[in-house]
Amino acid sequence: xxxxxxxxxxxxxxxxxxxxxxxxxxxxxxxxxxxxxxxxxxxxxxxxxxxxxxxxxxxxxxxxxxxxxxxxxxxxxxxxxxxxxxxxxxxxxxxxxxxxxxxxxxxxxxxxxxxxxxxxxxxxxxxxxxxxxxxxxxxxxxxxxxxxxxxxxxxxxxxxxxxxxxxxxxxxxxxxxxxxxxxxxxxxxxxxxxxxxxxxxxxxxxxxxxxxxxxxxxxxxxxxxxxxxxxxxxxxxxxxxxxxxxxxxxxxxxxxxxxxxxxxxxxxxxxxxxxxxxxxxxxxxxxxxxxxxxxxxxxxxxxxxxxxxxxxxxxxxxxxxxxxxxxxxxxxxxxxxxxxxxxxxxxxxxxxxxxxxxxxxxxxxxxxxxxxxxxxxxxxxxxxxxxxxxxxxxxxxxxxxxxxxxxxxx
Amino acid sequence: xxxxxxxxxxxxxxxxxxxxxxxxxxxxxxxxxxxxxxxxxxxxxxxxxxxxxxxxxxxxxxxxxxxxxxxxxxxxxxxxxxxxxxxxxxxxxxxxxxxxxxxxxxxxxxxxxxxxxxxxxxxxxxxxxxxxxxxxxxxxxxxxxxxxxxxxxxxxxxxxxxxxxxxxxxxxxxxxxxxxxxxxxxxxxxxxxxxxxxxxxxxxxxxxxxxxxxxxxxxxxxxxxxxxxxxxxxxxxxxxxxxxxxxxxxxxxxxxxxxxxxxxxxxxxxxxxxxxxxxxxxxxxxxxxxxxxxxxxxxxxxxxxxxxxxxxxxxxxxxxxxxxxxxxxxxxxxxxxxxxxxxxxxxxxxxxxxxxxxxxxxxxxxxxxxxxxxxxxxxxxxxxxxxxxxxxxxxxxxxxxxxxxxxxxx
Numbered sequence: 001x002x003x004x005x006x007x008x009x010x011x012x013x014x015x016x017x018x019x020x021x022x023x024x025x026x027x028x029x030x031x032x033x034x035x036x037x038x039x040x041x042x043x044x045x046x047x048x049x050x051x052x053x054x055x056x057x058x059x060x061x062x063x064x065x066x067x068x069x070x071x072x073x074x075x076x077x078x079x080x081x082x083x084x085x086x087x088x089x090x091x092x093x094x095x096x097x098x099x100x101x102x103x104x105x106x107x108x109x110x111x112x113x114x115x116x117x118x119x120x121x122x123x124x125x126x127x128x129x130x131x132x133x134x135x136x137x138x139x140x141x142x143x144x145x146x147x148x149x150x151x152x153x154x155x156x157x158x159x160x161x162x163x164x165x166x167x168x169x170x171x172x173x174x175x176x177x178x179x180x181x182x183x184x185x186x187x188x189x190x191x192x193x194x195x196x197x198x199x200x201x202x203x204x205x206x207x208x209x210x211x212x213x214x215x216x217x218x219x220x221x222x223x224x225x226x227x228x229x230x231x232x233x234x235x236x237x238x239x240x241x242x243x244x245x246x247x248x249x250x251x252x253x254x255x256x257x258x259x260x261x262x263x264x265x266x267x268x269x270x271x272x273x274x275x276x277x278x279x280x281x282x283x284x285x286x287x288x289x290x291x292x293x294x295x296x297x298x299x300x301x302x303x304x305x306x307x308x309x310x311x312x313x314x315x316x317x318x319x320x321x322x323x324x325x326x327x328x329x330x331x332x333x334x335x336x337x338x339x340x341x342x343x344x345x346x347x348x349x350x351x352x353x354x355x356x357x358x359x360x361x362x363x364x365x366x367x368x369x370x371x372x373x374x375x376x377x378x379x380x381x382x383x384x385x386x387x388x389x390x391x392x393x394x395x396x397x398x399x400x401x402x403x404x405x406x407x408x409x410x
Numbered sequence: 411x412x413x414x415x416x417x418x419x420x421x422x423x424x425x426x427x428x429x430x431x432x433x434x435x436x437x438x439x440x441x442x443x444x445x446x447x448x449x450x451x452x453x454x455x456x457x458x459x460x461x462x463x464x465x466x467x468x469x470x471x472x473x474x475x476x477x478x479x480x481x482x483x484x485x486x487x488x489x490x491x492x493x494x495x496x497x498x499x500x501x502x503x504x505x506x507x508x509x510x511x512x513x514x515x516x517x518x519x520x521x522x523x524x525x526x527x528x529x530x531x532x533x534x535x536x537x538x539x540x541x542x543x544x545x546x547x548x549x550x551x552x553x554x555x556x557x558x559x560x561x562x563x564x565x566x567x568x569x570x571x572x573x574x575x576x577x578x579x580x581x582x583x584x585x586x587x588x589x590x591x592x593x594x595x596x597x598x599x600x601x602x603x604x605x606x607x608x609x610x611x612x613x614x615x616x617x618x619x620x621x622x623x624x625x626x627x628x629x630x631x632x633x634x635x636x637x638x639x640x641x642x643x644x645x646x647x648x649x650x651x652x653x654x655x656x657x658x659x660x661x662x663x664x665x666x667x668x669x670x671x672x673x674x675x676x677x678x679x680x681x682x683x684x685x686x687x688x689x690x691x692x693x694x695x696x697x698x699x700x701x702x703x704x705x706x707x708x709x710x711x712x713x714x715x716x717x718x719x720x721x722x723x724x725x726x727x728x729x730x731x732x733x734x735x736x737x738x739x740x741x742x743x744x745x746x747x748x749x750x751x752x753x754x755x756x757x758x759x760x761x762x763x764x765x766x767x768x769x770x771x772x773x774x775x776x777x778x779x780x781x782x783x784x785x786x787x788x789x790x791x792x793x794x795x796x797x798x799x800x801x802x803x804x805x806x807x808x809x810x811x812x813x814x815x816x817x818x819x820x
Binding site for chain 1: 426429430460463464466467468471472474475476478479481482485486488489490492493494496497503504506508509553554555
């Protein structure tokens with residue numbers, strides 16, 4: 001018997017039939033003796049329907065009113081799910097974010113949770129009730145309804161699990177776990193039984209959009225074990241948790257992440273003076289453009305070159321800024337390329353293993369894939385390559401690091 | 411400059427365009443210098459959509475969850491209307507029943523308002539804001555969402571007007587006021603400029619379903635002047651208020667109400683003993699059947715007869731009860747008739763005028779309409795007649811009392 005927080009997303013509660021299926025899953029856990037707090041999103045499509053209504057009235061709807069509007073989506077789901085539980089004879093009670101006192105700051109449409117008053121939930125759990133909580137929403141100190149921003153239901157679930165010191169926070173979604181890489185690219189991609197918070201963050205930020213990054217950070221900070229499971233088929237899913245120090249042998253590489261949304265900018269012929277990198281990147285960051293991989297070449301003939309990647313949508317804007325900077329610092333040339341992708345090997349095991357990079361580069365060389373940029377962190381090695389090689393590179397690496405083999409240890 | 415509470419029903423806010431039209435009406439009042447509190451219903455169709463979802467899950471949905479579910483309907487409208495006001499540059503703020511602390515008892519789906527905390531509303535009004543409040547809903551002492559039952563938005567508006575000591579409570583609907591009688595029956599029916607609470611109650615209970623009876627009672631009790639107006643066309647509507655004692659001359663008859671939903675039961679040959687009326691009507695009321703007009707005939711040959719009307723839906727049930735009673739009290743006969751209607755003259759002026767009944771009966775006699783039963787109160791005379799004469803009778807009375815003539819005084 002343990003306390004579990006479960007979260008079901010919009011697709012999982014998209015119809016009355018699916019809500020009934022969720023109820024029967026929840027009732028099953030309850031019957032098995034677990035205490036349950038269930039967090040739900042709005043039925044899929046509902047949030048978009050509400051936003052469309054608002055946009056018919058205001059191009060940029062008033063944030064406070066937007067939160068009052070869209071928070072009704074989850075409120076509908078909590079009521080329907082609780083009814084479905086009652087229909088199964090399972091005692092349950094629903095709460096909006098405001099009712100359960102999920103206290104947030106007043107940053108409407110992107111509020112942050114400050115505290116959660118768990119007394120009411122604990123009283124219900126003590127009476128054997130399943131507690132159903134509206135995800136994504138809270139209330140500020142003045143009683144105004146707030147929302148945590150899109151996908152914020154994951155954050156609600158993790159925050160509740162942390163506040164209640166739950167045994168596990170289960171995120172039910174339409175995939176059955178976290179994979180070694182995107183199964184659409186590598187057919188042999190394998191579901192991971194376990195992954196660390198750090199690895200998940202590296203995987204998530206690069207396209208494996210299983211979980212909200214913010215909720216993973218949150219779970220890591222409060223040490224809440226997270227499990228990703230499918231709403232539609234049974235299975236153990238993937239457990240995201242702290243690194244288990246007792247495990248003597250860990251896989252060197254846990255997964256391969258990639259990102260197609262990148263573009264590369266190079267500025268050539270820069271006079272190699274101190275502070276020149278700041279002169280170039282300062283204006284870019286002031287324009288709120290996020291810079292990812294940065295490489296500065298070794299100086300030749302008193303000039304150097306700087307290359308960095310940005311989101312593809314920001315390329316044109318970044319190029320304009322660079323051209324202005326180029327005029328100030330001398331006769332430089334700006335080159336852009338939006339036909340590139342980023343591929344990363346991720347794994348906590350890299351910390352204690354040398355030679356991972358060499359093995360990665362060897363595998364890519366074997367298939368004649370040219371590496372344009374390289375950047376490394378403790379648990380990640382990233383390369384930038386030409387876009388057309390993406391699938392080939394990911395498959396080559398997946399195979400080189402034997403990610404399709406279960407229980408590999410090195 | 412005065413404080414006005416306005417209420418817009420589901421049809422008035424049924425589409426984004428209509429919400430925008432309401433916003434421009436409200437902004438107009440604000441620009442004219444009035445302080446405004448606006449109560450809105452769910453967009454028409456929305457409450458039924460939500461109830462249908464619930465009924466797919468539970469035949470009899472849990473009342474607490476039903477309230478959580480359907481209260482989202484008004485919450486959507488308050489947000490959209492407030493956005494529409496902002497779009498017009500009119501400062502405004504929305505509140506759910508819970509946020510504005512419309513405190514009710516815990517009788518889910520049919521809660522009664524206990525208190526309203528007007529501090530937050532008054533603070534907003536002081537800052538020049540229009541306050542938009544969700545109708546039909548409140549919150550109990552434990553923070554559970556409650557609803558006042560269908561049509562309860564009128565009650566919310568009247569309760570807010572009473573608590574805020576508003577100058578007037580305006581109910582916007584799809585008719586432009588209260589009429590002397592149903593315009594579908596009498597083409598010459600005339601909109602009344604004024605009517606008293608008492609008259610309105612008599613009119614409303616008999617088919618002129620412009621306003622919720624409960625809200626009229628409430629307005630009368632707290633002396634809140636109520637005005638019924640059309641959302642769709644301009645006009646002064648009908649003011650429902652206390653009797654104006656300064657007015658020396660009042661119309662004798664204000665309107666004609668009628669009701670087609672009645673059936674008549676007669677029990678003949680009753681031994682004329684004391685307590686026999688109770689012996690007959692006691693079991694009927696114990697079966698929760700509401701009895702309306704009752705007439706007991708003068709005794710002849712030691713027996714008497716008793717006739718009363720009930721709602722048509724209750725006739726079969728009442729007949730069964732009477733037949734059982736008849737077996738106990740002697741050789742009586744039970745006759746039923748569901749081809750009857752009730753027609754009433756309503757007017758506070760009757761109090762001080764004799765001869766109204768005579769004039770009524772004369773008008774009916776002129777058209778050979780037989781009166782089956784008669785009952786009178788201080789401000790009403792009711793007759794029961796054969797159903798087929800309904801339209802003829804209403805038109806004859808409308809004309810006899812010159813209800814089509816404006817500003818008639820007698």
